[in-house]
Amino acid sequence: MAWRGQPLPEQAPPSDRHTAGNERARHPPNGRLRVDGTGPRLPTDGPRQTGNKKSLYELLLSDAVDLAVTASSPEDPRLDSHLIGTEALVAVTLPSMADGGIDAPFVSYDLDLPLIRTWIAANGLSLDGRRPVVSVPDLRALRSLVLSGAGWTVLPDYLCQGDIEADRLAEIPAPAARPSNGLRLVWARGALRHPRIAYSRDLLLNALDTPRMKSAGTV
Numbered sequence: 187m188a189w190r191g192q193p194l195p196e197q198a199p200p201s202d203r204h205t206a207g208n209e210r211a212r213h214p215p216n217g218r219l220r221v222d223g224t225g226p227r228l229p230t231d232g233p234r235q236t237g238n239k240k241s242l243y244e245l246l247l248s249d250a251v252d253l254a255v256t257a258s259s260p261e262d263p264r265l266d267s268h269l270i271g272t273e274a275l276v277a278v279t280l281p282s283m284a285d286g287g288i289d290a291p292f293v294s295y296d297l298d299l300p301l302i303r304t305w306i307a308a309n310g311l312s313l314d315g316r317r318p319v320v321s322v323p324d325l326r327a328l329r330s331l332v333l334s335g336a337g338w339t340v341l342p343d344y345l346c347q348g349d350i351e352a353d354r355l356a357e358i359p360a361p362a363a364r365p366s367n368g369l370r371l372v373w374a375r376g377a378l379r380h381p382r383i384a385y386s387r388d389l390l391l392n393a394l395d396t397p398r399m400k401s402a403g404t405v
Contacts, residue, residue, distance in 0.1 A: 276340065280355065328341065
């Protein structure tokens, strides 16, 4: 997911009152990221754009968005990124469809099956060339499809754990382990010439610098 900038509060430098955010970033109850108890706050309810990694990278390079969060590391030298956290991947379905396991119809984020491929490979399984019955590049829409009975899928744990605990969804047991995805904040290197984008990036990285989300380094 990616954002285009929106105004920052008055604590920000006058030329820097724009930023970007992502639903996968850490959201306190008031919907804002705090750098500390008294410092600037980063609004996260601005325009957002979902898509696969290729489309998000293209949006960054075309200056259509300022920052993006992806589950991949960009290979294009014009882009840079920083690891901001991890998410466990969980295969889920309706409880009434759980007996079918991964042999049942499935739905996916896109036709490249990014989350599903990771889960399948980590558990030494195969889809035998089967394709999803529906693909939609929005994780929350994907969750809604599973809840409607469209098929099973693989979701980040934060998006389905509550449904599993409430028996709205059932986990398809992983034969080996739940794999993890690394989440990266991505930006175009050239975009950092703009003070507002550099400021927004630094604000996000500082706000996400917690024990759970702390990166081992920047690449």
